[in-house]
Amino acid sequence: MNTKTISRRDLLKGSGALIVSFSFFGTASQLLAQSTGLSDDGLDPTSLDSWIAVAQDGNITVFTGKVELGTGVVTALAQIVAEELDVPFNKVHMDMGDTAKTIDQGVTAASRTVERGGPQLRQASAAARQELLKLASGRLDAPVDKLTVTDGVVSVVDNPARKISYGNLLGGKRFNVKIVAAGVGWDMKVAPGIPAKNPKDYKIVGTSVPRIDLPEKFTGEFTFTQDVRVPGMLHGRVVRPTTTVSKPVSVDESSIRQIPDIVKVVKEGSFVGVVAKTEWAAIQAARTLKVTWSAPSKKLPAGPDEVFNYLRDTKSFKDTIPVNRGNLDAGFSQASKKFEANYHWPFQLHGMMAPSCAVADVQGDKATIWTGTQGPFRTRDAVAKLLSIPKGNVHLLYRESSGSYGRLEADDVAEDAALMSRAVGKPVRVQWMRENEHAWDPKGPSQYLTIRAGADAQGNLIAWDFMDRSFPWTAAEGNALLASNQTGLRATNPGFLNGASGGGQVYTIENQKVVAASIPWVQEDEWPLRTSNLRAPGDLARVFASECFLDEVASSLGMDPVQYRLRYITGDKRPAEVLLAAAKKSGWVERPSPTLSSGKQKATGRGVALANRANTMIAAVAEVEVDKATGQVAVQRITLAHDCGLIVNPDGLKNQIEGNIMQGVSRALLEEVLWDENGVKNLDWGSYPVVSYEQIPDVEIVLIDRPEMPALGGGEASIVPITAAIGNAIFDAVGARLRQVPYTPQRVLGALKA
Amino acid sequence: MAQISLHVNGKNRVVNTDPGTPLLYVLRDDLELHGPRFGCGLGQCGACTVLMDGNAVRSCILPVSAAQKRSITTLEGLGSVARPHPLQAAFIEEQAAQCGYCMNGMVMGAKALLDKNPHPTPAEIKHALNNYICRCGSHLRVIRAIQRASGSQPGKLITGAVSTSSSRG
Numbered sequence: 014m015n016t017k018t019i020s021r022r023d024l025l026k027g028s029g030a031l032i033v034s035f036s037f038f039g040t041a042s043q044l045l046a047q048s049t050g051l052s053d054d055g056l057d058p059t060s061l062d063s064w065i066a067v068a069q070d071g072n073i074t075v076f077t078g079k080v081e082l083g084t085g086v087v088t089a090l091a092q093i094v095a096e097e098l099d100v101p102f103n104k105v106h107m108d109m110g111d112t113a114k115t116i117d118q119g120v121t122a123a124s125r126t127v128e129r130g131g132p133q134l135r136q137a138s139a140a141a142r143q144e145l146l147k148l149a150s151g152r153l154d155a156p157v158d159k160l161t162v163t164d165g166v167v168s169v170v171d172n173p174a175r176k177i178s179y180g181n182l183l184g185g186k187r188f189n190v191k192i193v194a195a196g197v198g199w200d201m202k203v204a205p206g207i208p209a210k211n212p213k214d215y216k217i218v219g220t221s222v223p224r225i226d227l228p229e230k231f232t233g234e235f236t237f238t239q240d241v242r243v244p245g246m247l248h249g250r251v252v253r254p255t256t257t258v259s260k261p262v263s264v265d266e267s268s269i270r271q272i273p274d275i276v277k278v279v280k281e282g283s284f285v286g287v288v289a290k291t292e293w294a295a296i297q298a299a300r301t302l303k304v305t306w307s308a309p310s311k312k313l314p315a316g317p318d319e320v321f322n323y324l325r326d327t328k329s330f331k332d333t334i335p336v337n338r339g340n341l342d343a344g345f346s347q348a349s350k351k352f353e354a355n356y357h358w359p360f361q362l363h364g365m366m367a368p369s370c371a372v373a374d375v376q377g378d379k380a381t382i383w384t385g386t387q388g389p390f391r392t393r394d395a396v397a398k399l400l401s402i403p404k405g406n407v408h409l410l411y412r413e414s415s416g417s418y419g420r421l422e423a424d425d426v427a428e429d430a431a432l433m434s435r436a437v438g439k440p441v442r443v444q445w446m447r448e449n450e451h452a453w454d455p456k457g458p459s460q461y462l463t464i465r466a467g468a469d470a471q472g473n474l475i476a477w478d479f480m481d482r483s484f485p486w487t488a489a490e491g492n493a494l495l496a497s498n499q500t501g502l503r504a505t506n507p508g509f510l511n512g513a514s515g516g517g518q519v520y521t522i523e524n525q526k527v528v529a530a531s532i533p534w535v536q537e538d539e540w541p542l543r544t545s546n547l548r549a550p551g552d553l554a555r556v557f558a559s560e561c562f563l564d565e566v567a568s569s570l571g572m573d574p575v576q577y578r579l580r581y582i583t584g585d586k587r588p589a590e591v592l593l594a595a596a597k598k599s600g601w602v603e604r605p606s607p608t609l610s611s612g613k614q615k616a617t618g619r620g621v622a623l624a625n626r627a628n629t630m631i632a633a634v635a636e637v638e639v640d641k642a643t644g645q646v647a648v649q650r651i652t653l654a655h656d657c658g659l660i661v662n663p664d665g666l667k668n669q670i671e672g673n674i675m676q677g678v679s680r681a682l683l684e685e686v687l688w689d690e691n692g693v694k695n696l697d698w699g700s701y702p703v704v705s706y707e708q709i710p711d712v713e714i715v716l717i718d719r720p721e722m723p724a725l726g727g728g729e730a731s732i733v734p735i736t737a738a739i740g741n742a743i744f745d746a747v748g749a750r751l752r753q754v755p756y757t758p759q760r761v762l763g764a765l766k767a
Numbered sequence: 768m769a770q771i772s773l774h775v776n777g778k779n780r781v782v783n784t785d786p787g788t789p790l791l792y793v794l795r796d797d798l799e800l801h802g803p804r805f806g807c808g809l810g811q812c813g814a815c816t817v818l819m820d821g822n823a824v825r826s827c828i829l830p831v832s833a834a835q836k837r838s839i840t841t842l843e844g845l846g847s848v849a850r851p852h853p854l855q856a857a858f859i860e861e862q863a864a865q866c867g868y869c870m871n872g873m874v875m876g877a878k879a880l881l882d883k884n885p886h887p888t889p890a891e892i893k894h895a896l897n898n899y900i901c902r903c904g905s906h907l908r909v910i911r912a913i914q915r916a917s918g919s920q921p922g923k924l925i926t927g928a929v930s931t932s933s934s935r936g
């Protein structure tokens with residue numbers, strides 16, 4: 014597999030040499046206009062040529078609107094294609110996220126790419142294989158059912174000497190075949206009627222093919238977005254106000270006169286940025302420029318507590334109710350024991366390792382954008398709207414940035430770069446500084462959760478009333494991004510809802526209701542507390558609340574946490590299997606929590622949590638050591654069992670799981686956005702620490718492979734149970750229940766005293 | 768503006784720049800090196816790490832003038848995909864990254880460590896890399912890669928057995 018950009022002409026020539034062409038607008042689009050009829054709406058998904066090309070040398074190029082975000086997903090997609098076409102893996106080249114060359118398959122997000130994008134590419138490949146076999150049938154004078162394919166060479170079953178390669182069949186030419194493509198984005202069904210390979214015959218899918226992008230990332234040869242350089246390029250930096258409606262009352266350009274190489278101070282609406290010939294000049298200028306901002310019309314809430322109160326007291330605009338069974342009132346009236354608790358989840362950052370970065374070249378009514386967006390077409394459309402030009406005039410070329418975990422669905426920086434490039438008429442590279450990123454990262458929102466439960470005299474749960482109150486993602490769904498907001502565009506919808514899974518619906522309880530209430534969140538005066546999807550959005554908090562609460566119930570009834578959970582898993586056996594697999598692997602000893610051996614200053618404990626995220630089942634056992642004098646929690650080991658159906662690449666999946674565990678530990682123990690009326694306070698890594706080497710746990714992973722099932726979303730699901738498992742382990746160790754994240758020493762000490 | 772002479776990856780280079788410019792921007796923009804990366808500009812994350820006379824330094828906060836007459840090695844100076852340094856080969860072997868953006872820091876930090884302590888224990892590795900951030904959580908693989916490069920058996924940090932589900936038969 015190769016992820017370099019090549020033009021369609023290069024690949025049809027099949028020179029074998031893959032040319033990195035940062036092709037400017039014009040060349041690529043004209044080429045395509047000739048070959049595939051590019052319109053404003055992009056390529057035609059019902060043309061097989063829009064998806065796959067076969068070169069004379071047998072190299073296969075796949076054009077995909079899905080992008081590699083550092084999770085290995087494009088390696089997995091290439092495996093699926095190679096498998097279906099019966100070609101060697103290294104013959105497959107992935108051309109990703111180029112709006113002039115690929116189909117919009119929806120944003121790359123939620124670890125659902127293999128699940129949704131996988132079948133699209135598999136079916137396109139199956140259609141291509143079918144076509145190639147038809148051609149071979151004519152050339153070899155044998156019926157299709159007498160043909161077989163090995164490594165891209167078609168031969169006759171009884172007479173292997175009669176053979177022809179894909180390259181010789183089609184190399185350099187177009188399929189000129191129509192396929193069915195119905196629906197859009199994630200839901201597009203591509204060539205649905207074409208029979209695909211039986212999974213039991215898989216040779217490439219299911220193996221740990223090494224990731225092709227990794228070697229260059231260890232040598233400096235890889236080109237990240239941050240490394241894109243185009244001729245004549247200038248450097249821009251943004252100067253952001255406290256809220257997006259704050260206007261620059263005065264901009265004192267003389268304040269940066271002493272800095273050499275300044276090209277322009279860009280002012281558009283309330284947007285302010287500086288363009289310079291060198292990066293360092295732009296950085297100094299953005300820091301030094303004196304801007305007086307008008308006072309925002311609405312103040313930021315005074316702090317996290319005010320937001321929790323707002324969440325608690327404000328009427329929901331939309332309730333999502335994934336489960337409503339039995340009769341809660343009746344259930345509670347029969348209960349002999351009742352339980353109730355509130356849980357609090359903080360605002361958290363995506364905290365990309367690489368601050369946002371993009372290069373834009375706006376010339377007249379055309380624009381070329383290089384950026385790391387998770388939604389190439391969404392960002393293209395946003396830039397077109399911002400610049401008031403047709404979307405077909407914007408050519409977006411995806412270049413990988415650092416891991417973004419949801420943050421780059423709202424790719425603000427592409428707009429910043431476009432505005433600055435238009436203002437100076439030259440290509441401009443914009444990179445946010447760390448403080449821009451932490452301040453304006455569209456954050457994972459706070460959640461306030463309340464749960465009530467009732468148990469009968471035998472300790473059976475008979476009532477479960479779960480309520481999550483959270484904010485939608487205001488910086489999502491095509492809502493105006495920062496620069497759009499600053500130049501007068503406004504949000505057009507209340508935001509995408511923060512999900513509803515993880516509220517205990519993995520269990521069946523006689524009388525059970527789960528509600529996810531969406532509380533309206535600020536949009537007009539966009540605050541730095543804008544919101545978006547942060548890895549496994551909403552589920553972390555809901556599973557934290559539901560799984561810790563279930564532990565509270567089990568503990569007060571004197572039940573073992575694993576056994577108690579098993580009582581309520583009915584129907585599908587997969588949740589029970591992951592739960593038991595994690596318990597077994599961790600050496601779980603059945604007993605109720607807390608342990609009674611907690612006399613020492615440093616106490617150890619274990620806790621479990623179970624989750625179902627989009628039908629991927631995950632169970633985690635955490636082992637912790639709690640220092641009762643300092644309140645410090647050390648997570649010693651996480652054992653995690655994971656079932657996402659068919660596994661495409663076991664090592665790639667493990668890599669993702671390990672990473673999600675580390676991020677889970679980080680978010681459980683350390684991460685919380687703090688602010689006051691002036692803005693976000695954690696503007697660097699010192700004030701927003703993330704997990705460090707000396708804080709990481711050991712990890713044990715059990716992968717459950719189900720070849721008979723489709724491949725479901727893998728990786729991200731594994732972050733979901735981590736917070737709850739750690740919280741339950743802390744309780745097991747010291748008998749103190751933490752109902753607010755992160756589990757800081759202060760909160761641990763507070764809970765110990767309570 | 769001043770003429771600054773640098774010695775980078777074994778070559779003498781002269782750049783014309785403001786002597787206060789952090790070395791990082793000179794390496795990336797003037798010398799077109801991609802190994803050292805901008806992560807924070809504050810000396811907090813390690814993404815910009817280079818070796819200066821064998822020591823790991825954070826090029827985002829080091830004025831280029833302070834790098835004159837010193838020997839600078841960047842990630843590119845270790846090896847390439849075609850001819851990787853054993854440390855880079857170990858990272859590839861262990862598939863020790865997700866997005867890879869932090870990996871410049873991890874590899875250069877590991878290089879500085881192994882040059883002083885060729886056989887570090889996992890605890891020593893963790894200590895040496897404690898101020899290098901990886902947001903993706905590739906820590907365990909990085910530790911294993913360093914152990915592999917040092918010739919010691921990678922520790923049993925992750926066993927990660929693949930079990931076959933009962934439903935598969």
Ligand code: FES
Binds near residue numbers: 807816825827
């Ligand atoms: S970029 Fe230099 S330490 Fe972060």
Ligand code: FES
Binds near residue numbers: 083864865869904
């Ligand atoms: S691999 Fe992405 S930050 Fe380390």
